[in-house]
Amino acid sequence: MSDSSKDPAGQALDTRLAHTGKAPAYFGGSPVNTPLVRASTVLFDSVAAMRETRARRGEERAFSYGARxxxxxxxxxxxxxELEGAHRTRLFPTGLAAIGMVLLSYLKPGDHVLMSDSVYEPARNLVHSFLDPYGIRCTFFAADGSGIEELFEPNTRLVYAECPGSLVYEMCDLPKLAELAHSRGALVAADNTWGSGVQYRPLALGADISLMAATKYLSGHSDVMMGTVATTREAWQPLNERCDAFGMTVSPDDAWLVLRGMRTLSARLQMHERHAMEVAHWLEARPEVAAVFCPALPQHPGHELWKRDCRGTNGLVSFELQPGIENAAVERFVDALSLFGRGASWGGYESLVAWANMRAARSVTDWSQRGAVVRLHVGLEAPSDLLRDLDCGFAALGAG
Structure with missing residues (x-):
């Protein structure tokens, strides 16, 4: 290497390329948004500094390694x-990963868990694929919480609820559930994806653990996968220790996207709510519809609990078609829609439609004699356009 490739200190170009530009100095203010920091290895000034940081990270949050x-x-x-009113929060690559880690953190072989009949269906699948093989028993209770008192066992360690429930938004009395669980030495975990910390706050209602799929409203743009678990101070350590043991972390790029989405979360939810309520009232007048599911509607079961515990609703509206309408007609309805995309998830800016299999999604409540259920996520499009689209769907439903 020629002398011209070296700086005055005598370092070669390759060395300078490897070590320069890591901490640029600048004069000025601070950025509006949190900078994106990608890191695996974290460097320390001394062995003592590294040792001290690692010794403290069990109790304190420290920048010590990318997996932490x-x-x-x-x-x-x-x-x-801040959103959940929690002591601390951990992040996960998906909402389902967050659910799995809660079960893994608070249950062990020989324990018993009570799970709401209204939970997200993949959470129900975890009972068979994970809990059963590891000797953890699960009993499902009615989505509204009725009859749960008789289901507690001496080894019940966790009550897992989703409120409002998945697909048809059943409400339960979460403070009552928490009181019952705590009096029997059990913790309460609540899936708060529907409420997103804005419309519903389980920790303030007595829960110990609150989970969310940040994939949905927190992100708001259908371009990132993530789950979150927030807990009270008393419930924190089991989750924290298990996450560290399993190396649970998320990409900082994804975290940055969710942070960006959260800045508009409240404003987006207000718009989703306005649009969804217009669609819900329109659906109520359709002769093909037997019932509309949205807890903000006065006739919805649990509406009084919604008024007591929630700050609003979101873009989710489901409806039951009249019994006897054949599956082929339901499929024609879904396929005729052009503004409602056919796809999984919800919570983005766009409208979606899904055909819900309630017979597979519930085991306590009997849906065998009821009509097909269609779930809508009402997005930010103009409601007048969405109603025209739905009208085309109903025309196709009756075309056979």
Whole structure:
């Protein structure tokens, strides 16, 4: 290498390329948004500094290694904790991963868990694929919480609820569930994806653990996968220790996207709510519809609990078609829609439609004699256009 490739200190170009530009100095203000920090290895000034940081990270959050988080993921954890009213938060690659880690953190072989009949269907599948083989028993209870008192066992360690429920939005009295569970030495975990920390706050209602699929409303743009778990101070350590043991973390790029989405979360939810209520009232007048499911509707079961515990609703509206309408007609309805995309998930800016299999999604409530259920996620499109689209769907439904 020629002398011209070296700086005055005598370092070669290759060395300078490897070590320069890591901490640029600048004069000025601070950025509006949290900077994106990607990191695996974290460097320390001394062995003592590294030892001290690692010794403290069990109780404190420290930037010590990428698997334990970066300043970007820490910022999102703080934002979710603020939203949920929590002590601390951990992040997961998907909402289902968050559910699985809650079960793994608070249950062990020989324990018993009570799970709401209204949970997200993949959570129900975890009972058969994970809990059963590891000797953890599960009993499902009615989505509205009725009769749960008789289902507690001496080894019941966790009550897992989703409120409002998945697909048809059943309400349960979460403070009552929490009181019952705590009096029997059990914790309460609640899936709060529907409420997103804005419309519903389980920790304030007595739950110990609150889960969300940040994939949905927190992100808001259908371009990132993530789950969050926020807890009270008393429930924190089992989750924290198990996450560290399994190396649970998320990409800082994904964390940055969710942080960006959260800035408009409240405003987006208000718009989703306005549009969804217009669609819900329109559906109520359709002769093909037997029932409309939205907890903000006065005739919805649990509406009084919704008024007591929630700050609003979101873009989710489901409806039951009249019994006797054949599956082929339901498929024609779904396929005729052009503004409602056919796809999984919800919570983005766009409208979606899904045909819900309630017979597979419930085991306590009998849906065998009821009509087909269609779930809508009402997005940010103009409601007048969405209603025209739905009208085309109903025309196709009756065309056979």
């Amino acid at each position: 988080g970066t300043p970007t993921t820490f910022a999102l954890e703080d934002a979710v904790s």
